Amino acid sequence: MLSVLPGRLLPGPYRALFADKTFRRLMPVFALSDLGDGMTFVAVVWLAFALGPDGGQGTLAGIAVAAYVLPGALGALLLGRWMRRLPARRLLVIDSTLRAVLLGAIPLVHVAGLLTPAVYVGLLGTSSLLHAWGKAGKYALFAPVLSDEQRLTANSVLSTSLWTATIAGPALAGLLVGVVSPAWIIGADAATFAILAYRTSSTPLPVAAPPPPPPMPxxxxxxxxxxxxxxxxxxxxxxxxxxxxxxxxxxxxxxxxxxxxxxxxxxxxxxxxxxxxxxxxxxxxxxxxxxxxxxxxxxxxxxxxxxxxxxxxxxxxxxxxxxxxxxxxxxxxxxxxxxxxxxxxxxxxxxxxxxxxxxxxxxxxxxxxxxxxxxxxxxxxxxxxxxxxxxxxxxxxxxxxxxxxxxxxxxxxxxxxxxxxxxxxxxxxx
Structure with missing residues (x-):
């Protein structure tokens, strides 16, 4: 299906963008991962409600939401000395692998009856530690692949994918919560990151130019x-x-x-x-x-x-x-x-x-x-x-x-x- 899009269905600059084999190979897994993240809008809080003590669900939900985001800010500030030296592909693969492992542990620990509020918050927080760097790698990955004109179009497509996931992800999670535990929805998000890590690491990329020197401390x-x-x-x-x-x-x-x-x-x-x-x-x-x-x-x-x-x-x-x-x-x-x-x-x-x-x-x-x-x-x-x-x-x-x-x-x-x-x-x- 994607092979016919550049020539028949896509207007203007999008044709050349989707004609690029690397972008065409990676964009579907980016969109899949965005959808998984969209589902966690519902699943993270809903699972916190289930785990929180009576009268304390709101506190645990707030801490869970903060844990899912705030460590990424700390990682951006504290780990720059080491992470900024890595190429974009490696940043994305490392972050995706970490999130796949730790978010994937949540449903397994839940089934084992060991998912306490402290364990839940710890897994969420640790999974997000490198996410700011993973996002940076995602947007920098195509720099050696696309022309200057195509990069603007690629950023537009990536942003549109995020907004679309904001619409579809929570709605899908809302339907699934009536069938399965929200822990398994978080596990599904982990699976999308595993797919993203595999596809990114296995997709051939042109040799990138040497990275610029790291910013001054x-x-x-x-x-x-x-x-x-x-x-x-x-x-x-x-x-x-x-x-x-x-x-x-x-x-x-x-x-x-x-x-x-x-x-x-x-x-x-x-x-x-x-x-x-x-x-x-x-x-x-x-x-x-x-x-x-x-x-x-x-x-x-x-x-x-x-x-x-x-x-x-x-x-x-x-x-x-x-x-x-x-x-x-x-x-x-x-x-x-x-x-x-x-x-x-x-x-x-x-x-x-x-x-x-x-x-x-x-x-x-x-x-x-x-x-x-x-x-x-x-x-x-x-x-x-x-x-x-x-x-x-x-x-x-x-x-x-x-x-x-x-x-x-x-x-x-x-x-x-x-x-x-x-x-x-x-x-x-x-």
Whole structure:
């Protein structure tokens, strides 16, 4: 089937991309792994509910979500001295193998009756330790294979695969939880990583050019130092961090809202994530129109709009209002990452962009797991609708805070430079 796609079904630049044998061989296993990760949106939290003590399910769910993400940030910061020297293929294979082994152990330990909360969190956390490096290897793998023009198209396909998995994965997991234990769904995700590791290691690749010398030590600290000299960029980082922190509890509170308030199962939870992902895809596709707006107002409007969507969870007697609200939250969220990165790229000094991006990634990786942990603690003391609506209210509050940050940063720049930044057209329109 794939052999006929380049010539008949795919438009424009995608034909040449899928005509490349290496990309055509690896992309299906990338998509399969993305689907497996999408299923863990439901499975990780649902299994935590089953393992947690009475009255403590929320805490364990928050810790489990944090453990599945946060060690990757630590690995990115602490293991760079060794990992950045490895080629992209090896990074991807090592990360995929580690996740296949440790996530695959979860259903086996569960069947043996030995899966305690501590063991569960330990396996999740250790499995994610190298995942930031694995993602980096995934996006760098095609560098020696594709031309400069094809790389942009390849990144687009990889991103589309992630969003599609956000729609299909939770929905599929919601159906499967009614048939099998969520531990086996995590095991299925492990199997996709095993396939990914095997296919990546066995696929011939062109000889890559020697890797560039490793960055100077302290790259993250250097990037933060540059940000401190640019208040607008530091403010953007702070606003985005608060936005991600406010979002973190949603991943823990939403499953409890479905199970306790709506008295429904994992199928409905999958539907929530599916409509969110569908909304995000539509919002991302509408980015071209959004970019004609001033960037800062669009970013702050997205944060407030996402919060408004979460206010719908105040209605607890039926799922329809919150389903529509969550779809709206996904719709407005879709363009956020691209818009915030565009603002950073337009305002940051060109010579410091790499170090600023490194610092940004390191800082933002801590926000959502911390929010999930705090959300889990709150859920043991209050209701899921209260947490979800509170997250929405916090997001709405972040928007005027961001506007204040913008005014303060503008006060430190010459008036004419301020005027240019507020009304600057995107490069595509210049």
């Amino acid at each position: 302290g790259g993250t600290q250097q990037g933060l130092a540059v940000l401190r000299r640019h208040p607008e960029l530091l403010g953007l980082l702070a606003v985005t961090w608060l936005f991600n922190l406010a979002y973190g509890p949603v991943e823990v509170a939403l499953p409890l809202f479905v199970s306790d308030d709506l008295r429904a199962g994992a199928g409905l939870l999958g539907a929530y994530w599916a409509v969110f992902g569908l909304g995000a895809v539509i919002g991302a596709l509408a980015l071209g129109a959004t970019r004609r707006l001033p960037l800062w107002p669009a970013i702050l409007g997205i944060i407030a709009g996402h919060g408004i969507g979460l206010l719908s969870f105040a209605v607890t007697d039926t799922a329809l209002p919150s389903l529509l609200g969550f779809a709206f939250a996904g719709l407005v969220y879709g363009p956020y990452s691209a818009l915030s990165l565009t603002l950073l790229q337009e305002r940051a000094p060109a010579e410091s962009l790499t170090t600023i991006l490194a610092a940004r990634s390191a800082v933002l990786l801590t926000a959502s797991p911390l929010g999930a942990t705090l959300g889990g603690l709150l859920l043991d003391r209050t209701s899921a609708p209260t947490v979800l609506v509170g997250c929405g209210a916090l997001m709405i509050a972040v928007a005027p805070v961001g506007a204040g940050v913008l005014r303060l940063s503008q006060a430190r720049r010459p008036a004419e430079k301020t005027e240019q930044s507020l009304h600057k057209k995107p490069r595509s329109e210049a």
